[in-house]
Amino acid sequence: MSYKIFIKIFPWVFCALLGCSAAQAQDTYPGASFPSPYNYQPPAPAPQKNKSETKPKAKAKAKAKQPTEPPIHIAADHLEQIPEKNLVKAWGNVRIVYEKRTILADKVMMDPNTGKGQAEGHVVMIAENGTKLRATKAQINIKSEKGRMFDAHGTLGSPDGIEYYVKGKDITKVNETRYRIKDASLTTCTGKIPDWLIEFDDAEVVEGDRALFKGGVVKIRNMPIAYVPIGYVPLDNERKTGFLTPSVGSTNLDGFTLGNTFFWAIDDHQDATIGIDYMEKRGVRTSLEYRYTPSQTTSGMFNGVFLDDKVTGNFFWKIDAYHTQELPYGWKLNGKLDLTSKSNFNKTFRNQTENRTRRSSDSWATLFKTWGNQSFDILARLRQSEDDGRDDTFGLLPQAIWRTQPVELGRTGVYFNQDTNFTTLVTDLDGSPAVDKLVNIERVDLHPQLSAPLRLFPWLNFTPTIGVRNTFYSDSFVGTQSRGVINRELIDVQGILEGPKVNKIFHVDTKEGSTKYKHVIEPRFVYNFIPDMDEADRNRIFQIDGIDRIPNTNRVAFFLTQRLLRKVTTGNSSNTEQIARFEISQIYDFNEAERTLVGSNDKNRPFSTLRFDWDSRPFPFLMLNFDSTFNIYTGVVETFNFDVGVKPTDNLMLIMERRLAHNTSASILGTIDYSFLPGWNMKFSVRFDEFNETLLEKNGRLTFNDPCRCWGASLDVVQRLNINGGLRQEETRFLFNLTLRGLGELVGNEGETFIHRSF
Numbered sequence: 001m002s003y004k005i006f007i008k009i010f011p012w013v014f015c016a017l018l019g020c021s022a023a024q025a026q027d028t029y030p031g032a033s034f035p036s037p038y039n040y041q042p043p044a045p046a047p048q049k050n051k052s053e054t055k056p057k058a059k060a061k062a063k064a065k066q067p068t069e070p071p072i073h074i075a076a077d078h079l080e081q082i083p084e085k086n087l088v089k090a091w092g093n094v095r096i097v098y099e100k101r102t103i104l105a106d107k108v109m110m111d112p113n114t115g116k117g118q119a120e121g122h123v124v125m126i127a128e129n130g131t132k133l134r135a136t137k138a139q140i141n142i143k144s145e146k147g148r149m150f151d152a153h154g155t156l157g158s159p160d161g162i163e164y165y166v167k168g169k170d171i172t173k174v175n176e177t178r179y180r181i182k183d184a185s186l187t188t189c190t191g192k193i194p195d196w197l198i199e200f201d202d203a204e205v206v207e208g209d210r211a212l213f214k215g216g217v218v219k220i221r222n223m224p225i226a227y228v229p230i231g232y233v234p235l236d237n238e239r240k241t242g243f244l245t246p247s248v249g250s251t252n253l254d255g256f257t258l259g260n261t262f263f264w265a266i267d268d269h270q271d272a273t274i275g276i277d278y279m280e281k282r283g284v285r286t287s288l289e290y291r292y293t294p295s296q297t298t299s300g301m302f303n304g305v306f307l308d309d310k311v312t313g314n315f316f317w318k319i320d321a322y323h324t325q326e327l328p329y330g331w332k333l334n335g336k337l338d339l340t341s342k343s344n345f346n347k348t349f350r351n352q353t354e355n356r357t358r359r360s361s362d363s364w365a366t367l368f369k370t371w372g373n374q375s376f377d378i379l380a381r382l383r384q385s386e387d388d389g390r391d392d393t394f395g396l397l398p399q400a401i402w403r404t405q406p407v408e409l410g411r412t413g414v415y416f417n418q419d420t421n422f423t424t425l426v427t428d429l430d431g432s433p434a435v436d437k438l439v440n441i442e443r444v445d446l447h448p449q450l451s452a453p454l455r456l457f458p459w460l461n462f463t464p465t466i467g468v469r470n471t472f473y474s475d476s477f478v479g480t481q482s483r484g485v486i487n488r489e490l491i492d493v494q495g496i497l498e499g500p501k502v503n504k505i506f507h508v509d510t511k512e513g514s515t516k517y518k519h520v521i522e523p524r525f526v527y528n529f530i531p532d533m534d535e536a537d538r539n540r541i542f543q544i545d546g547i548d549r550i551p552n553t554n555r556v557a558f559f560l561t562q563r564l565l566r567k568v569t570t571g572n573s574s575n576t577e578q579i580a581r582f583e584i585s586q587i588y589d590f591n592e593a594e595r596t597l598v599g600s601n602d603k604n605r606p607f608s609t610l611r612f613d614w615d616s617r618p619f620p621f622l623m624l625n626f627d628s629t630f631n632i633y634t635g636v637v638e639t640f641n642f643d644v645g646v647k648p649t650d651n652l653m654l655i656m657e658r659r660l661a662h663n664t665s666a667s668i669l670g671t672i673d674y675s676f677l678p679g680w681n682m683k684f685s686v687r688f689d690e691f692n693e694t695l696l697e698k699n700g701r702l703t704f705n706d707p708c709r710c711w712g713a714s715l716d717v718v719q720r721l722n723i724n725g726g727l728r729q730e731e732t733r734f735l736f737n738l739t740l741r742g743l744g745e746l747v748g749n750e751g752e753t754f755i756h757r758s759f
Contacts (some may be wrong), residue, residue: 092106104122135151166185170183210240211231254279257280259276269294284307286305286306300321300324303319319337334368336365380395383395401420419447421446460499468492469490470487470490495526519563564578582614653674695721716733718735
């Protein structure tokens with residue numbers, strides 16, 4: 001939760017009205033004496049009675065141990081002592097320092113015992129936290145930190161680094177932390193006419209806590225835009241109960257939207273926000289978010305959104321929650337709740353593409369522990385379809401996994417690893433919304449393996465692996481009919497041959513230094529074998545995940561990887577980076593090669609599609625990646641995906657990507673990011689479905705951030721096509737965001753996340 005949306009009108013104000021900066025003075029004022037730039041020696045103090053003669057020695061010793069009062073340091077061009085009034089008069093470049101408070105003035109009259117006095121002419125009060133106030137005159141009490149300034153202006157320090165510029169006819173420090181300010185203005189902008197400021201008649205400020213003001217007027221370039229009769233504003237980073245800044249927006253589907261949120265700071269470890277959003281065409285949307293952090297190792301959140309939609313007549317709701325906690329003995333608990341109404345809330349109301357296009361909700365909880373090379377995980381998971389035409393349900397209730405990472409058996413060079421998996425599966429055998437066929441299946445899967453990495457030659461490695469697998473199912477199915485328990489026994493064999501690896505180094509000398517390029521060729525062969533099982537038994541296993549879908553395997557995969565590395569040496573330092581990688585891979589399936597042909601048109605096709613994968617960053621300003629698959633039997637490029645990015649200057653970036661699946665889908669994504677004037681930035685993103693010749697969405701954002709960092713604004717325009725339950729709707733959103741640094745933020749709904757990665 002970001003608390004920048006709180007209106008902040010005053011900082012952690014004024015430190016000490018009388019200043020707080022450590023500064024060196026010329027001499028010390030001990031008691032009734034005073035410093036002098038002319039090495040003036042004050043007269044000795046009047047003699048006093050020896051009170052130790054009439055008091056016990058113990059009390060005298062106790063008094064001697066009392067801490068001495070910090071001295072007042074005074075320096076000036078002219079100094080005059082007035083003993084009969086116990087005053088010091090200083091004029092001409094007066095500088096007074098007490099502890100960490102500093103006062104500068106043309107003229108000062110002060111009682112050195114009480115610290116009270118008056119200052120006139122170019123009065124400056126400086127604080128160690130950055131506060132620096134100037135005034136024509138002031139009443140001061142440098143010891144008690146009380147005082148009063150007239151016609152004051154200056155900057156107020158803030159813990160978050162924001163500088164607040166303040167003007168006021170009368171600023172009074174009532175006590176150590178409380179101030180009274182009259183006829184004042186506040187801004188974070190510089191200049192004679194600030195870009196924004198707020199003026200108020202009267203305010204009570206509690207340093208590091210809050211400000212309560214009356215008669216406030218917000219001005220933009222000296223033009224009033226809002227009147228705030230009474231305002232309450234937090235002055236620190238502490239959470240405080242109150243209303244957050246409203247959000248505004250407009251869309252052709254929702255109409256004008258206005259949201260208001262109340263924040264409740266329950267205590268130091270929990271808080272909540274309650275939101276009510278008015279949507280002109282759809283109705284009132286309510287929300288509740290609750291957050292808690294009872295300890296450093298435990299935290300969580302609950303969020304619920306509800307809307308009775310006037311447009312569709314549907315009741316939309318969405319619930320999200322998470323919890324994370326560290327338990328004793330190294331155990332950790334994580335959980336996520338992700339539930340939504342059948343009326344797809346994400347597709348209808350979310351701005352983010354990944355939320356609108358997802359197909360199912362996913363709730364889970366996991367309890368896990370790792371020790372040494374072992375891990376144990378208990379997982380409960382439930383996935384439910386968000387598609388209107390499906391009601392697929394998949395659950396792991398629960399799944400327990402014990403894993404052992406490869407560990408050497410003695411000093412034999414043989415390594416052992418295993419996966420033991422117990423799962424209770426819950427699923428719907430019929431995904432039709434009209435039929436529910438929920439079943440429970442218990443599955444136990446044991447899979448130990450042995451491997452022995454061998455270094456045949458310095459340039460050639462071979463790693464054989466053999467494993468056995470036993471999987472027990474409490475039930476099996478043919479269609480939706482139960483066929484009883486089944487036990488599957490398999491072995492799996494794998495061999496990985498890496499090498500021979502060859503490389504060549506090229507030297508290139510430049511003005512900047514020596515550059516080395518290294519070209520590496522890395523061939524790799526991977527053989528996998530899993531014997532066949534009875535086809536009837538295989539068809540009885542209801543396939544949920546990869547454990548169930550283990551096919552009869554007898555194949556070898558070939559990978560040829562080439563890398564181009566660059567090593568730049570400048571002086572005594574060097575840096576190596578990969579600037580390009582190109583990999584070609586293909587699989588040969590022995591089972592397919594030996595398969596019995598069916599019909600005259602049937603042919604054995606043991607070779608898989610040929611895959612090409614290229615990643616490169618040849619220059620800091622250029623990115624070029626592509627991957628493709630080629631069917632050697634039909635001569636058809638089945639998939640071709642690429643993305644290219646160019647950043648010729650620091651203020652311009654262009655990225656484009658295209659995704660193509662032959663006769664299935666094709667889409668283009670493009671983004672431009674351009675900073676064209678100081679503080680101005682423009683982004684534009686488009687997503688086009690080539691296969692259906694449909695423009696899915698266009699997103700534009702114009703942002704201004706004042707170079708002085710006192711204000712900023714952004715405008716989002718989102719145009720997209722919503723397809724929900726067979727209903728196609730064109731939607732246009734206008735989202736506005738205004739930030740006044742240190743005052744607050746007027747926020748529209750969050751705009752589209754731009755799809756592409758940046759350089």
